[in-house]
Amino acid sequence: MQHIKTIEGRLDAKGLRIALAAGRFNDFIVDKLVGGAVDYLLRHGMQKENLTIYKVPGAFELPVLVKRLAQKKDLDGIVCLGAVIRGATPHFDYVAAEATKGIAQTSLETGMPVGFGILTTDNLEQAIERAGSKAGNKGVEAAAAVLELIRVLEQVD
Ligand code: INI
DSSP: OOOOOOOHHHHOOTTOEEEEEEETTTTTHHHHHHHHHHHHHHHOOOOGGGHHHHHSSGGGGGGHHHHHHHHHOOSSSSEEEEEEEEEETTHHHHHHHHHHHHHHHHHHHHHHHEEEEEEEESSHHHHHEEEEEETTEEHHHHHHHHHHHHHTTTTOO
């Protein structure tokens, strides 16, 4: 097998400044995602003083927060956390779509690495499964993704 130059991210958060952006809606689920993300980052060398948690009412408000944080230019990455759970009305679809679109657009426009840890589930059970039980913890996954992405992007020359 020929040697092919491969760039990968070191999972070392030492010295990085990361913000968590979390929606309060369904906070008993979101708190589990926040806890998972914090735990992951601290266990990967991040200093507590370099981590800030910002809270907004719900997932719909996350894009504008992420945009403002990305414009501050003193952050290396942002982890978005929220829980959008389907109800009896189409509200779910609007909130989930706007949050996803707005966050992705800001990340692309600003170049800020953003981890997407917003659950979009059909019911509460699916959300619980993804917030630290049967299906893992999406907050941990989003924190891991942003860390890896930051470390890859800093090697792109
Ligand atoms: N916000 C969420 O984060 N999750 C939801 O499941 C949700 N639902 O279903 O309504 C939700 N709605 C609130 C929304 O994010 C805004 O905070 C609200 O519309 C005020 O702008």
